[in-house]
Amino acid sequence: MHTELISIGSELLTGKINKDNAYLGEKFQDIGLPLSLEITVPDDRDIFKKALRDSLSRSDIVVTTGGLGPTFDDLTREVIAEVLGRKLTFKPELLREIRQKFARRNLRMPPNNRQQAYLIDGAMPIPNRIGTAPGQIVELKNKKGQKRIIMLPGPPNELIPMTEESILPYLKGWGRRLLIKKHVFHIAGITESGIYEKVKDIISRKEREGKQEISFSILPHRGIIDIVLVGKGSNESLLNRFLDRKRKELYRAIGGFIYGEGDACLEEVVGRLLIRKNYTIAIAESCTGGLLSNLITNVPGSSQYFLHGVVTYSNQSKMDILKVRKATLKRYGAVSREVAEEMAEGVRRLAKSNIGLATTGIAGPTGGTPTKPVGLVYIAISKAEKVICREYRFNGSRKDIKEKVAVYALELLRRTLKK
């Protein structure tokens, strides 16, 4: 069973982000009808017609989004009718519903909305609670079996309820009687290739056991790496056992690097660890410039453990607020292991917290030297009079570097708290 998606709209080819694709892609995968292709076409009759013909020749289900509006460049109804060789018929009952929607908002219906009351012969209308354009489903029977065209409007606030309320129930049971289960493992504090080396034997092959099949993929984003494990099959308990075995293999290889699964977010994981240990934390930032405090305080309830943060950009403020010694700054420079350690200890003492966390480094784009290049960073953690410090070298833009430092600092903190 092949499913394809055609997105219609010139705006999608000239700068507008298409969120319908992502939404439908996920939902269709969940019901066992994963998209095998997506095509975006402009509001152009010929290009759309050609794409639709190609798509129909390859697939069992073609979903279209967009082009159902009331203006001259809304071509979906007409083009699909033409390609199928069917007529468009005016439906008074559809017009009545559209008029009522305007009436409820005390508006008169503009004349051009009338075109939304045309239905392709033999199609079923799909109710649209939010907007004025009904969707349509056309079922085609031919020698090769049955094909379906599903037409949805483009705005997500119309498309999403129509999908949940009508399309998914309509398609349910059509999907290959296939269960699809997904586990996402989040990893920080290591590079993509570094983690790949450790897990390639586990993840680089599709495996099957009878009709159950699993596969892995790696998705890096902003200093964080996700390993995605997808299982497909028809027998739920066999599939669960298969996934569980793979999950355990993964944890045996890289369990220490996995900070969470699914919706878990690193700053929340760290927050929960602090609460569990009944620890408080204070943060001293130089190169991250407030980002680390910002991430930690994004977590609701963080005031329970976060006492304060300081962003000491100048040497003077490192001395005044954190009591970093002038001699240390002079001898080693602001970007050094020694200063990072004194910052972490200084901020912990100032706050009387259990933990002090500090960052210092060169975020660039300027300010680097041959011995201290852009991207050189020290992260220090002070805990009960003991202090640890790590050196890193990151690349990317100023913002990229800030983001990576923040993720690595949170991960270092997580591992320290786990001990």
Add this chain to the structure above:
Amino acid sequence: MHTELISIGSELLTGKINKDNAYLGEKFQDIGLPLSLEITVPDDRDIFKKALRDSLSRSDIVVTTGGLGPTFDDLTREVIAEVLGRKLTFKPELLREIRQKFARRNLRMPPNNRQQAYLIDGAMPIPNRIGTAPGQIVELKNKKGQKRIIMLPGPPNELIPMTEESILPYLKGWGRRLLIKKHVFHIAGITESGIYEKVKDIISRKEREGKQEISFSILPHRGIIDIVLVGKGSNESLLNRFLDRKRKELYRAIGGFIYGEGDACLEEVVGRLLIRKNYTIAIAESCTGGLLSNLITNVPGSSQYFLHGVVTYSNQSKMDILKVRKATLKRYGAVSREVAEEMAEGVRRLAKSNIGLATTGIAGPTGGTPTKPVGLVYIAISKAEKVICREYRFNGSRKDIKEKVAVYALELLRRTLKK
């Protein structure tokens, strides 16, 4: 001249939002090579091969994104080479560059990154400053003229600089001779409907003069409102004069609200004002939790004027670090005009800076009361012994509120500095 885009990656068909499309769509339109079609394919050799063959048969330029990584499901290089009937050749100089990227970060290159050093015969490599995968451009000559394939990596932080630095300069001059000019005006410190009321007579109609046409749109995002003015035409000087007239109308109506145009960003505008006045600044944050310092330090060179920030989440730290009086906290509470003012003055005195900026409020989701609801915020600015303070009420999630407070604080600072 037809341009098509092929996005490669199973994740794009199963729930991941594709932002590269929107970015490339806009850039290619700007240079007169608008995309006529976009196709998303999974990491599947056969589907990709078929899509590429179709795309090459229709277009003059085919751009691909994704599939250049170091793992087994990165197929772009191989599939394109196969479809073109060309070999992939190992390039020691590319490997050297990839190795150097790891070396600069004190890492050993994992063996699988070696596959990124293969170039399609006859292709030009496109440098990638951020990631390890170089892009490639292949030029094909045949009876019908010349075709081009441009291969880019998927991560936007790699794709965007490569497009700006290599691809757009390479393609410039190839496009159609339709001029498209865009002005974007950035506005903060006012709601979308507030600004719409002031400009609706100017922006709510398309206007033309001969073949020159202009239109406006409003795009609100994260506390900032953009007004976009687009002009299309064939005569550059007529179009420029038309746009200029509209721009002046807009400034007459709402000039005081516009903090910048185009690439301008509010924290940079504020930074330039501080430099021009030779002022230094220190920041005290409660509800914004470090976000304000983070935004200010995102600007390269901000260490010139930003002395330090403090994130005083606890009452104790407000007293210890900022010398907020216990009596003030007790009488008015931490979220009050009086505490905001003492925070702004306290942080200015601590840093001996010209300006002190402070935020205090309730970011939620809990912690609100009937008299002090979630979203109640005070922003104070202390300057030369004078202090001003404003009260606001924002809505949205915890993160939404933090972002809006940061934008309103920067805008209040901008207007104070402008006086």
